[in-house]
Amino acid sequence: MIVPEQLSFFALDETQTVITKRQGTHPKDDIVWSYSRREALEHCPRKYYYDYYGANSKTAKDEKDKAILQLAKSLKNRFLRSGEILHLVIRTYLKGCQNDKKWSDNGLIDWAKKIFQEDRKYSSSNDYRGEQSKQKFPPTRLLEYYFQHQDAEALCLESEKRLVQAIINFMKSPELASFHNGASQPNAKIEKKFVLQNGIFRAQGQIDLAYSKEDKTVVADWKTGEAGGAEESLQLTFYGLWAVNEFNCVPEKIQLFRVNLAESKVQQFFLTNKNLSRAKAKIMQDLERMRMLHSYGVNANAKAFTPCGQTKICALCPFQGICPKE
Ligand code: SF4
Structure with a gap:
């Protein structure tokens, strides 16, 4: 021990x-x-393979779908993306506090909304399936639009609402003042x-x-x-x-x-x-399990990694377009 x-x-x-x-x-x-990494393996071994081997340019060199997997890996679901934006605005706010540069509540909320709205606009535009934008801070392609989920717009709007509420809670909640x-x-x-x-x-x-x-x-x-x-x-x-x-x-x-x-x-x-x-x-x-699977990953043996095939998990997965799922 x-x-x-x-x-x-x-x-x-x-x-x-x-x-x-x-x-x-x-x-x-x-x-x-x-x-x-642990979570990826727990939720779906096949997604673990795609994330850490198939879409990785440094390993699994024999993966024939590497380019498609790499494109898929750049997609993000609405929960992941709104969580990233939330962490970004909190980090910026707290670092500002350390340097006496305080953001207003509305300033933070507007910034977060703008980022997410740009993602939505880009993801729903006609060229969203083309190459990734060359901008320094490109918008993110949201997978709900990419895979044309019927209710993509409504789901992403709901996430935006939750994002705004989380920022308000972070700024105003008395329970969080000590942080x-x-x-x-x-x-x-x-x-x-x-x-x-x-x-x-x-x-x-x-x-x-x-x-x-x-x-x-x-x-x-x-x-x-x-x-x-x-x-x-x-x-x-x-x-x-x-x-x-x-x-x-x-x-x-x-x-x-x-x-x-x-x-x-x-x-x-x-x-x-x-x-x-x-x-x-x-x-x-966990590491023992990961080490056991490692040679299969390096050798691009995707079949050694069982797809979870769970509808709710698959709906949020960027590899849903290529994964056999059964
Ligand atoms: S689509 Fe589903 S089964 Fe396939 S990798 Fe993603 S989560 Fe796993």
Whole structure:
């Protein structure tokens, strides 16, 4: 069993592309665990293949549909896209607070709406199936339009409404005021990427917000959807693992919060050595499974990855046009 003291970190530099080693070793070509990678495999092994091998230009060189898969990968569903926009405006707002540049509520809402409206306009236009736009910040192709879902417009408008409400909740909810104050501290960490390694596994993630409060550290994760289950607590515990090492403290000194912006609900998770050990065991189990599948992925053996074929999941999948689904 690994104890937190055995873990070490790589910190991403300013450009978030270079990894600076602090300590510890790990085989360079091993799979790097992330919560999103785990989720992809859990939800649909075939989508996991498309995401991490089929559409990846560096591997699965024999994949005959690589170009189509790469185009498909650039599509986003409405939930993913509105979540990205929400994180973008919150990040910009909180970083502004650190530098005394405050955004108004309306300024943030208008900006978020403009981005999403441009996505919708582009996705519903006649040339949305052509090449990706050459703009520096191109609009995103929403898959609801690309696959001509009957109710694409209504579904995306509903997502826009939820996005606006989440921003209002973030700005105005009294339950969230302490996070605004915490984020204003000069040393608060806002959307910080990290890589964690311990000689047995390497894992990466991104913290939405972390700051010191008295003798403790607060870590907050923004969510836009329904209350999360056990799987989401794995994600939070993983962030706790980061915090324990980053701040060199015992688990009890870390306060983990899941912030549901759709409903202005704040939920605290308690970190203990026991749930840290469980999280590490799960990460290692996941990696075992991923390593077993790895050679099939590299060799473009898509058939080794079973499509989940679940209607609700498939409707949100960018690969629905090419996947056999059965
Ligand atoms: S369409 Fe469905 S079965 Fe196919 S990859 Fe996507 S989620 Fe999996």
